[in-house]
Amino acid sequence: MLDLAAPRITGLLRINAALECPTCSSETLHEIRYVAGLLNQIRCVRCGQHWQMARHAVEEAYLRQLVTRVASKPLRLGLEAGRHPIAFAFSLPRRVVTKPWRIASEVVTVAGLDPSRP
Numbered sequence: 001m002l003d004l005a006a007p008r009i010t011g012l013l014r015i016n017a018a019l020e021c022p023t024c025s026s027e028t029l030h031e032i033r034y035v036a037g038l039l040n041q042i043r044c045v046r047c048g049q050h051w052q053m054a055r056h057a058v059e060e061a062y063l064r065q066l067v068t069r070v071a072s073k074p075l076r077l078g079l080e081a082g083r084h085p086i087a088f089a090f091s092l093p094r095r096v097v098t099k100p101w102r103i104a105s106e107v108v109t110v111a112g113l114d115p116s117r118p
């Protein structure tokens with residue numbers, strides 16, 4: 001079921017967690033990376049061993065998520081307008097202008113593209 005109230009992580013998120021590393025044979029600090037809210041990579045900070053989600057799987061999951069988000073956008077906007085009409089009215093112009101840039105930024109992040117590289 002679609003949870004319309006849940007906050008969405010749309011960019012790159014790195015969190016640290018203590019996990020058991022099979023290479024180090026002990027509990028070590030791991031960096032867990034999410035791209036657009038999807039698990040992308042888990043890396044042991046001590047030895048560098050990492051487990052990477054297949055790129056096509058991340059891209060496919062992102063595209064599926066994006067379609068759902070776009071399809072549910074009018075409903076989410078309506079709910080938000082009903083709950084906080086004044087804040088919604090003031091935020092709308094900025095959001096409309098920045099939305100294409102935010103989506104493009106997500107796609108670049110999910111695709112693993114670096115815009116600074118030629």
Ligand SMILES: [Zn+2]
Binds near residue numbers: 048049
């Ligand atoms: Zn390790």
